[in-house]
Amino acid sequence: MATLHYILKIDIIKAKNLAIKDKNGFSDPYITVNVGDESYNTQVVNKNLNPVWDASFDYKVNPEHPPSEIHFTCWDRDIFGRDYMGEIFIPLDKFCGGGHIGYQDQSNTPHWYPLISKRKKESVSGEVYIKIGFVDKDNEFLDHREWTSIWNRMNNLKIEESSNTSSDISTAVEDTMKIKPERQYSYSQANDVVGLTFVEIVRAIDLPAVRNVTGLEQNIGDGMEEIELSLKLHDTTWADKNKPKLNVRLKYVPYEHLRIQFWRALAKIYDSDENGVLNFVEVETMLNSLGSSLTNKTISSFFTRFGKDPEKGELEFSELISCLEEWLSDVSRHSADSSGEESDNEHLIFMKECPICHRPELTHLSEADIITHVSICASNDWTEVNKIVTGDFITESQAQRKWLSKVITKVGFGSFRIGANSANILSKNRDTGLIEEEKMATYVRLGIRLLYKDKQRIESKTTKNLLKKLTDQQGKKFDKPTSAEEIRHFIDFHGLNKEEILEPIESFKNFNEFFYRKLKPDARKCDSPEDPRVLVSPADCRMMCFPTINDATEIWIKGDTFTVSRLLGNEEMGKEFEGGSLGIFRLAPQDYHRFHIPVEGTLSEPFEIPGEYYTVNPMAIRSELDVYCLNKRAVSYIDSPQFGKVAFVAIGAMMVGSIRFTSKPNTYVKRVDEHGYFAFGGSTVVLLFQKGRMLFDEDILENSREPLETLVKVGMHVGKATIHFK
Known part of the structure; x- marks a missing residue:
């Protein structure tokens, strides 16, 4: 029976009378299914208390280790996280006791299973219409007696066959309200797995x-x-x-030894000068990557414990590991509450999902068990630890606070509001008019945390080396063929539209090729194609715009040394744009990362300016650091009959190793022609216009005054040329 012949087919058909979880009087329900070591999700049905999913999942059964139960959990999807709507446990020994367990058996019909609550404070109601059954692909015509015999052999049980099938299955339905979930194993200090x-x-x-086949791992x-x-x-x-x-x-x-190897692998990533020790900034940044909320006082105690000055001292890897393991031994009893929310005390790690195997619902585990789980996943290849730096799960310590799961209308979240210096970015979708919260990758949050220290630390050699090292490592990683495995998870996490992508997903040899993917020709169209006086967006991005550069520095750009001349790297050229208008087009990692021509005219040769790798996140732009003038960038100009001279500044950011141009200089270009692309990471395009030559669209100007970024796409109308001034 070692060969896997049998399929457990699970149909989640529909539900009725579900609980209301949203203020609009509806819910956005979906079901997660856990059976054995596998998990599945249905699609989300928006604004519906009687959803129809018609979802079907096939679980491959190992006859030597058949699952004991199927666990269904109903959730309401929210902008942040999800709300609990109840669960169902179907014990397979009860279900199979009736005998008619073949999926094709006419006596095996779907049943309504009531949702129950294991959380005292949660309101749960409704039923789910489910069908389950076994399939043998080698023999589709097994009768109920044969299936009973198969199930008995798999479980080494002697279950008496019953003729009253409907009665037995009804009993199984009732027992779902009494059965507690069973797990084959769990990561917990309370069990015997050590x-x-x-x-x-x-x-x-x-x-x-005879023909022999073997597969030997490293x-x-x-x-x-x-x-x-x-x-x-x-x-x-x-x-x-x-x-x-x-x-x-x-x-x-x-x-314990696995965790020590994990800590060493992680510490090497943040050892910016590769000297085998970590200073305070490196330790703090490493912990931030885990979503740590440890205070500066706690981190300083790691240094003082060994008689070292936190400001000047450095910890050996072994010293840091001993501190971290001691912390885990003190707090490993603590885990998230039943709703998956952390209390407001210090935590070493916060992860909703494993960055390597993508196992969800880690928040109910203790901190020691989360570290152990990730260590096990990485143990076959310790370079996998690098996924923690670039994972898309929310890890900022703010994400542990209860306010994050409480969506408050337009104004913002808790004490965070539109225009505030929050690490959680809000923007307005121009197509829908809705305020959206941007999903932020871990490395962006690391960049923000580094920037929000004092300026002296920001500009220190350690910080610059660390940002450069992370950027170089990520570029190399995403050029490897193995990085292609991340593409589908990236698409699913950000909800990208696969229909727009020109090439098949399978054709991308690595993640970077996917990142600067091309779109189908009709995916982005030029607004007002016959009117060259219309300014169009050069990118899929979050846009800010200002009538004058002075407005931009008062409202948005807070770098204390920002000037147009510094941005362009040319004093004389800077004078041509004095009193002019400025548009900022920020690309998040999930955006289409090719940039296009915004106005027609003659294109110049691009001029590259070397620089740093600071994040271009709004919180960074509003810090004391002059990010736009310090980062790596490339400047080109378009001499436009309608707009005059236009400066096009492509600015790299954290994790952006290269800015590449595909346009031909010294040629006449038209709107929406491709100009170039950024490799992996966030990035920004800044457009400068001469005084009096154009006006931005009023709705985007109004959002910018809030200040609030506006989501726009390539080719979208964002401004218009005015009467020519001499």
Whole structure:
């Protein structure tokens, strides 16, 4: 029975009378299914208390280890997180006791299963219409007696066959209200699992002369013990000729040792000068990547414990690891509450989802168990730890606060509001008119935290080296073929429209190729194609605009040394744009990252200006640091008959290793022609116009005064040329 023949087919058809979770009197329900080690999700049905999903999932059953139950959880999707709507447990021994368990069996019909609540304060109501059944792809015509025999063999049970099928299944439905969930294993200090055993197949000898297939993985590591196993031949015709043996190597690694290896791998990423020690900034940044809310006082205690000055001292990896493990031993009993929310005390780590295996719902585990889980996932390849830096899960310490899950209308969230210096960015979608919160990657939050220290620390060699190292590492990582595995998760997380993408997803050789993907020709159209006086957006982006550069510096750009001349890298050219207008087009990592021509005219040769790798996040732009004038950038000019001279400044950001141009200089270009693209990361285009040559659209100006960014797309009308002034 080692061969996997059987499929457990799960149909989630519909639900009725679900609880109201949103202020509009509806919910946005979906179902998660957990069976064995697998999990599945239905689609979300918006604004509906009687949703129809018609979703079907196939779980491949290992006959030697069949699942004991199926766990269904109903959720209401919100902008941030989700609301609990109840759950269902179907114990398979009860379901299979009726005998009619084949999916094709006419007596196996869907049933209504009531949602129950395991959370005292949650309001739950409704039922879900579900059908489950087994399928044997090799034999589709098994009757109920044969299926009963198969189930008995899988479970080594002697279940009496019952003729009253409907009665037994009804009993199973009622029992879902009493059965508590069972798990094959869990990461908890309360159980007997204390470590892992690694087994590596080394070689096999004296096998029969038949076709043999093997797949050997890379060495797990040193210190493995080799043993020789005799193989028993099932085909006796070879017994006299061959005495096959199998050599394997094994080693046992306690969880604590796995975590130590994880800490070392993570520390190496943040060792900016690669000297084997970490200073305060490097330690703090490393912890921020985990969503840590440890205070400066706590981090300083790691240094003073070894008699070192937090401002000038450096911790060896072993010293830091001993502090972190001691912290885990003190707080490992604590975990999130039943709603997945953290209390407001200090935490070493906060993750909603594993960045490597993407297992959800980590918030109910203790901190030690979360670290252990990620360590296990990374143990076959410790370079996987790098995914923590670029993962898309929310890790800012603010994300642990209860206000994040409480959506308050337009004004913002808790004490955070439109125009505030919040790490959670709000923007207005021009198409829908709705205020949206931007999903922010971990590395952006790290950049923000670094910027929001005092200016002296920002401009320190450590910070610059750290940002450069992270950027270089990420560029190399996303050029590797293995990075292509991240594409589908990235698409799903950000809800990208796959229909717009020109090339098939499978054609991208690495993540970077996908990142600067091309779109289909009709995906972005030019507004007012016959009117060259219309200014169009050069990118899919979050836009801010200001009638004068003085307005921009008063409302938005707070860098204390910002000037147009510094931005352009040319004193004389800066004078041409004195008193002119300015547009800022910020691209988030999830945006289409090719930029286009906004006005028609003659294009100049681009002029590259070397620089740093600071984030261009709004919070950074409004800090003391002059990000636009310090970052790596490239300047080109368009001499337009309608707009005069227009400066096009492409600005790189944290994790953007390159700015590449695809346009031909010294040629006449038209609106929406492709100009170039950014490699991975956030980035920005700044457009400068001469005084009196154009006016931005009033709705975008109004949002900018709030100040609030506006979501626009390539080719969208964002301004218009005025009467020519001499």
